[in-house]
Each structure stands twice: as structure tokens, then as C-alpha cells.
Amino acid sequence: MTTQYWLVKQEPEKYSWSDFKRDRTTDWDGVRNYQARNNLKAMQRGDQVLFYASVTGKEVQGVATVQKTAYPDPTIDDDRWVAVKLKAGQALPSPVTLAQIKADPKLANIALVKQSRLSVVPLTKPEFDHILKLGER
Secondary structure (H helix, E strand, O other): OOOOEEEEEEOOOOOOHHHHHHHOEEEEOOOOOHHHHHHHHHOOOOOEEEEEEOOOOOEEEEEEEEEEEEEEOOOOOOOOOEEEEEEEEEEEEEEEEHHHHHHOHHHOOOHHHHOOOOOEEEEOHHHHHHHHHHOOO
16 A cells, blocks of 8 residues: 555644654544545555644644544544544654745645645645655754
């Protein structure tokens, strides 16, 4: 199976990168947008995920891996909604800001920019790799 690439957004006040690193794994739950839910359903074990701090910070802070594919969201009694389990990986040496992403022509078409309210978005491998490269600075 081919690895897929994703970006998930979270408000640091609700669940920060440091919380995620401390916990090592987390249920990525509470998603209530159908398109974002469909993206969760498309995730496969081993897929690579960028953790983006939204609202405050507005930056990609680290990398995670899908550990468990879609299962019923434990935060709601409604089988339309799903969660995935993510495992925290490495923090980026230097967070990549939304301003950097928007200013980079190689990232002009990513869903983070085009569909800014969507909390779970797909990335291509070149987009994913380019964001990692920007985070090495």
C-alpha cells in the first residue's frame, strides 16, 4: 500500500504539540465536518501526518503517523463520525508558519490555503516533503 500524506489542525489551547508528545498517541476525534471526516476515513496505518497549530501559532510543528485507521468517534454517540489514532513523531527543528506556506509558490495549491477551515487535509508527497524541508531551517 502506498503511503499517503496529511495535515491535521488543532487549537493549541485544546491540545498542543507538547500535549501530543507527552501522550505519545492520541485519538484524533471530534471532527464534525463531512469532508474532513472522509479524509479521516481515507487514512491508512503508516500514513504520515503533519501537526498544524491553528488559531494561535498558525504553524506546522511536527510529524505524526497513523497508528490505527478509522473507528467510531468515542466523543459522540453517532456512527457517522470517526476517529483515527495518531502516534507522535519528531518536532520540526523550526516550525513552518502559515505565512511561509502562503508565500511559497510550491505550496500555493494545498488545501490548508485553499480550504482554510478544513481540519484534516490531504497533501501530496512533494508538498509534505517541501514543508519538512522548510522546517529544517
